Structures are given as C-alpha cells and as structure tokens.
Amino acid sequence: MEEKAAVTFQSPALGAAPDHLLAHLRLKRAFLRTLVISLTTCALVAVGALLLGTFNETTAKVLTTLGALAVHSGAAMFCAGTLEHRRWPKLSAAGLILFAVSFCVLITCIWWPGWFDEPTIRAILTFGTLAGFYILAIPSADLWERRTRRVLAGAGLLVCAAAFLMVLACIWATVSCNVEFAKATGIAIVIAFSVAHTSLLVRVPAGRGADWLLMVALGCVWLLAAMASASIAWGIDEEFWYRWLGAVGVLGACSSFALLIMAKLRQVGKVANLQSAAARVELRCPRCTTLQTVDAGAARCNACGLKFRIEIEEPRCAKCDYLLWQLPQRRCPECGTEF
C-alpha cells in the first residue's frame, strides 16, 4: 500500500525528457563547461603575463591562443546550433570538423618552436577563409537539404569547395604563388559569391508577380560576376569600366532587397488569410493536462501558465501562392512547380 503511494508520488515522469535528449544535453553541458574552463585559464594566464612580466613572445602567444580559442569556439557553437536545429546539418557537421582542424593547426603554429611568425599568420588567414566559405556555402547547402534545385545547390557546394582549396593553396604555398593561379582563385571566389547569391534569390518566395524582379536580380548578379572576372583576368584599368561595374552592383543589390521585401509582404498576410485551417488549436497542456483552446502565436496555459508557441502555416506554392492541399501529386496544379 505504501509502495503504491510512493509510486504515485514519484509520478512526474511527466516532466522527464527522453533519453536521447538528456544525453544530448549532457554533452552540450560538458562542451560548454570545458569551454568556460579553458577560456578562464587562458584569460588568467594572459592577465598575469600582462601585469607581471614585460610583453614578450610568450605573452603574445598566450594572447593569440586566447583569441584563437574564442573565435573557434564561437564558430563551433554556431555550427552545433544549426546542427541541433537540423538546418544544413551536413555542412554544419563538416564545419565542426574543419574548425577543429583549423584550431589544431593554429595552436600548433603558435606553440611550435620557431613557427610563431609566418605560419601563425597563415593559420589565422586559414581560419578566416574557412569561416568565409562556410558562410558562402550555407545557401547552397540549405537548398540541397530542401531537395529542390539540386543541380544549382550541388554546383554551388562544388564551387565553394574548389575556391576554398584554391585560396588555401595560395595561403600555404611556400614558393610565391604564380600570377595565373592567383587570378584563377580570384575568379573562383567571384563565382562562389554569385552562386551563393543565386541560391538565396531562387529560394525567396516572392510570388509570380515578382518573376521579372528575380530575372533582373539574377541578371545583375551574373553580369557583375562576368565583369569582375574580366577585371581580374585582364587587369582592366579604365574608370569608365568600374563605373559600370558599380552601377550593375547597386542595381543587383537593390533588386535583391526588393525581392526580399516582397516576400516579407506576402508572408505578413499568411496567418490572416488561412483558408484550410483555423488560427487556433484545441490542446491538452503538457504540464497540467487541462483541455483548452488557444490562439496561434505565443500562448500560455490558462490553468497553470505554462508558455508555448504555436505556429500554423498552410503550405503554398512558392511561385504562385496556390494553396497546396489535398493534391495527388507533389506538383502545383496552377503553375507546375514541384514541391
């Protein structure tokens, strides 16, 4: 009898998270604690060296290590965060590994006897390059994970990887890099930028009315890429040319922004114009199990005050805004776009 009572008392299996979530949280906690401990240690050493000793190479090394630790852990936390939210998970996993490698290389360069000068600068440049190309690869990776326009997404990822390796070759080449290769690297970077921009633009759900705007934006992006590549390849030295380059750049940037704004405008009306669902939900509170009806958006249990957020969005065609519901095929019946 007593045992039974004890069992009822211990019942809050209600609040217990599933095992895999607990393991994940444990790992995250361990990672963050390690980070805090190493940052504090480095900071103490740095402060001690600054206050007690004169500024020498060791102090510089400690400070560089501190900086390296800070920026790398920032990058790693960003990757881990996106990995956790299952956004471009493959790229995030690759990013985590590459940032770890970059950190090891940088630390080795800092502390290996006699390597502090040039190799350290190269390792820092490597980190910058890695961070830059990680960001550049995000639009393509996102497109890839969404399984749309895989050709564009795949091409974007390949160009990013190629340009990244070329920049690394330029950074680490011991003999001075030849000019042709440097030019090719420059052009590869321009193309990687343009593909990333294209991947971003084609995903903007601005509706059919904005097709012409998308065309203008894409045209400007690739015209700019062609002009920039020509400038790199032939070292064009005319003011007139660069005026045009600037004009095309401004036009490209403005049309891209206009496209984003139109997509935002379309989004604003989404919850207001729900057709196939109501903007409220009947649910049982996960804490006190009271049955109630709550509105979409930020809500709270009207019995115990537990907060939750409910999002309702009916899938619509990214191109023509047709309501995608009860369809036999994964293709918009209005405009033929696959989803």
Ligand SMILES: [Zn+2]
């Ligand atoms: Zn409740």
Ligand SMILES: [Zn+2]
């Ligand atoms: Zn459609």
